Amino acid sequence: MTGGAPAPEPLGIGLVGCGGFAEFVLDAAAGLPGLRLAAVADPSRERAERLGGSHGVPALGSLDELLGREDVAAVLIATPPATHAAMAVAALRAGRHVFCEKPLATTTADAAAVAEEARRAGRALVVDHVLRYNPLLRAVARLTEEGLLAPPRRFLFENDAADQDLGPDHWFWDRAHSGGIFVEHGVHFFDAARALIGSDPLSVRATAASRPGGGPVDMVSADVLHPGGVLASHLHSFTHAHRAERQLMRLDHGFAETRITGWIPVHGEISAWVDDSGAELWERLPARATELLAVDGFTPHGGERIAVRVERNAGSAAPARGRGEERTVPHQVRAVLDLGGEPRKPYVYAQSVRAALADLVRSAREGTRPVAAAAAGLSAVAVAEAATIAADTGTEQAVPRGRTGA
Numbered sequence: 001m002t003g004g005a006p007a008p009e010p011l012g013i014g015l016v017g018c019g020g021f022a023e024f025v026l027d028a029a030a031g032l033p034g035l036r037l038a039a040v041a042d043p044s045r046e047r048a049e050r051l052g053g054s055h056g057v058p059a060l061g062s063l064d065e066l067l068g069r070e071d072v073a074a075v076l077i078a079t080p081p082a083t084h085a086a087m088a089v090a091a092l093r094a095g096r097h098v099f100c101e102k103p104l105a106t107t108t109a110d111a112a113a114v115a116e117e118a119r120r121a122g123r124a125l126v127v128d129h130v131l132r133y134n135p136l137l138r139a140v141a142r143l144t145e146e147g148l149l150a151p152p153r154r155f156l157f158e159n160d161a162a163d164q165d166l167g168p169d170h171w172f173w174d175r176a177h178s179g180g181i182f183v184e185h186g187v188h189f190f191d192a193a194r195a196l197i198g199s200d201p202l203s204v205r206a207t208a209a210s211r212p213g214g215g216p217v218d219m220v221s222a223d224v225l226h227p228g229g230v231l232a233s234h235l236h237s238f239t240h241a242h243r244a245e246r247q248l249m250r251l252d253h254g255f256a257e258t259r260i261t262g263w264i265p266v267h268g269e270i271s272a273w274v275d276d277s278g279a280e281l282w283e284r285l286p287a288r289a290t291e292l293l294a295v296d297g298f299t300p301h302g303g304e305r306i307a308v309r310v311e312r313n314a315g316s317a318a319p320a321r322g323r324g325e326e327r328t329v330p331h332q333v334r335a336v337l338d339l340g341g342e343p344r345k346p347y348v349y350a351q352s353v354r355a356a357l358a359d360l361v362r363s364a365r366e367g368t369r370p371v372a373a374a375a376a377g378l379s380a381v382a383v384a385e386a387a388t389i390a391a392d393t394g395t396e397q398a399v400p401r402g403r404t405g406a
């Protein structure tokens with residue numbers, strides 16, 4: 001007897017959809033404890049064989065073939081969005097756990113059907129909402145939980161994204177395949193806003209603009225109202241060269257502001273007005289950087305840092321008031337949360353995907369609830385679909401309540 005329980009069998013995962021992102025996900029997953037790639041599948045034989053060959057696993061032609069294998073206990077869905085819901089339901093009905101690329105579905109009804117099937121089947125389902133596994137956003141959420149930051153009363157995301165690799169025939173532009181920009185891409189940020197604000201949205205107004213000369217809709221904006229007078233604005237503009245891509249997430253916490261850059265957040269700056277005890281709490285943050293930036297399954301590169309500077313008595317000691325709230329906050333905090341900036345984006349992106357996969361392994365093995373569970377996928381699709389209809393019709397849309405899995 002050597003003592004100790006034997007390590008559990010790794011979770012065998014079969015990947016369907018051997019396109020560009022599948023390659024990235026499999027590279028990110030390499031060597032992840034508890035997970036083993038069993039097979040890949042794609043109707044394009046050439047793509048399946050290329051990806052299967054580079055990972056040393058069988059190349060199959062379809063999801064059905066994956067589900068026919070006993071060594072496939074979980075399915076990783078990396079096909080275009082309109083196929084996700086039916087594939088997720090089929091995999092769950094076949095008793096498999098599911099890691100689904102975003103969006104969970106292209107309609108709220110389909111997303112609700114997947115969430116219901118996951119519940120019924122009692123299988124783990126993780127949606128690859130990578131922002132949920134980002135250390136910087138996790139730190140902001142922790143600072144909010146601890147009360148150093150008030151919950152945001154305003155969320156803004158400005159996304160000057162690249163269309164450089166999105167040729168006119170790409171499925172991204174075809175709503176029948178992608179669900180449109182709010183659904184295909186916006187879900188990341190509807191979900192992030194829900195997590196940071198801490199509530200499900202009530203209603204949405206939205207606008208869409210098309211490329212000049214009769215091109216596709218390439219710019220969309222939505223104003224989403226959350227309970228308690230909290231307003232979130234989301235703008236996505238797929239109109240840039242890669243080198244001109246830029247993003248800003250801004251959170252207004254009243255007496256504090258957070259600014260985060262990178263669509264994969266890599267650098268954040270917080271400014272806050274605080275009292276004496278607040279100043280002391282903020283000054284302790286650099287020593288707590290590891291704990292504040294920790295995400296299960298995400299291996300830090302070692303260069304992450306939190307720096308804090310407090311200017312005492314930068315403002316007067318007289319009470320200050322905003323939105324009816326009065327505070328005596330004479331000191332000004334400037335904090336930097338840095339994951340290495342733009343050069344570290346690929347690393348942070350890959351580690352976030354890895355952490356999401358680690359969440360699937362943990363949930364499948366221990367029955368824990370994943371961070372980006374079906375409810376998160378459903379809620380994000382519900383806002384995205386409401387925003388799409390709002391832009392189409394020029395009307396305010398209620399976000400379906402009771403269907404957002406809150």
Ligand SMILES: NC(=O)c1ccc[n+]([C@@H]2O[C@H](COP(=O)([O-])OP(=O)(O)OC[C@H]3O[C@@H](n4cnc5c(N)ncnc54)[C@H](O)[C@@H]3O)[C@@H](O)[C@H]2O)c1
Nearest residue numbers: 017018019020021022042043044078079080081101102128
């Ligand atoms: N989480 C993220 O940050 C992130 C980033 C990029 C893409 N994505 C998502 O990943 C998914 C794939 O995107 P991509 O850029 O790799 O697309 P892609 O077009 O490069 O690849 C899609 C692959 O799916 C295959 N496919 C299509 N229908 C299929 C079917 N019925 N059965 C099996 N295979 C099928 C295609 O042959 C193709 O190989 C999309 O849902 C996209 O939104 C997520």
